[in-house]
Amino acid sequence: MTSATLHLPDGRRGQVVALGVTAGLALLIWLAVVSPLIGWYQARDSALAQKRTLAAHMQAVEQQLPGLRRAVAQLGADDGTARMLLAGASDAIAGANLQSALQALAAQAGTSLDSIGMQPAKSLHALRLVTAQVTLTARWTMLVAFLRAVETAQPRMIVDSISLNTASIPGSGQPSTLQATLSVTGFRAEGRP
Structure with a gap:
């Protein structure tokens, strides 16, 4: 080796x-x-x-x-908070009031709601959060008018989320429209009608 x-x-x-x-x-x-x-x-x-x-x-x-x-x-009902909170002794009644208010705001903006569905209400200290999932189809100017109306509405409401999709057919000669899906939350005092 x-x-x-x-x-x-x-x-x-x-x-x-x-x-x-x-x-x-x-x-x-x-x-x-x-x-x-x-x-x-x-x-x-x-x-x-x-x-x-x-x-x-x-x-x-x-x-x-x-x-x-x-x-x-x-807070009491006589100090102006009644205008800030949804009326209703239960979440269902407050939800119906929220739906009515949203339909009125949509009509004021020159459009209408395609669908509206209620989400389960949640507690936040002395308040109940009542949320509606809203879908509407409108031109951009009407959508902006609707969002401004929600922002300044009484009772107070908050837009939690928004999703936009094009709803019109390109080349159809129609003004372009958007389909918006958004969550709108109103507030109800817990234990107070």
């Missing part, structure tokens, strides 16, 4: 090869270990900063909550 001997370069050429191998290993360690650790650390640092910001915001909101609860509890 013969043993094979490994001959490495020596001199200046050997130093260059050794330096290249060392640089290659250092680069491999950087790419395989150090760089992912730095990325992981930065991602965790960013997530921690977001959590700290959220915690500070939630703490500020929590400090305002008792005052808001007192204000809602002190």
Whole structure:
């Protein structure tokens, strides 16, 4: 058996090869270990900063909550809040009032509702959130007029989400129309007709 001997370069050429191998290993360690650790650390640092910001915001909101609860509890029917809240002793009655108000607002804007469906009501402290899913087809100007009417309506309403699709046929010569689907939420005082 013969043993094979490994001959490495020596001199200046050997130093260059050794330096290249060392640089290659250092680069491999950087790419395989150090760089992912730095990325992981930065991602965790960013997530921690977001959590700290959220915690500070939630703490500020929590400090305002008792005052808001007192204000809602002190509201009476004679102080103007009757115009702000949906009338009705139950969610179903308040939902019917919301539907009627939305139909009237659509007619005021020069359009009509294609469909309206009620979502389950939710509690928010001393209020009940009554939400309707509304679909209407109208020209852009009528849709904007409807949204402005909802924004300024009494009782107060909020548009939670909106989805727009083109409803007209291109090249038909008809003014372009949009089909809008939106969620509109009104508020009812819990336990008060």
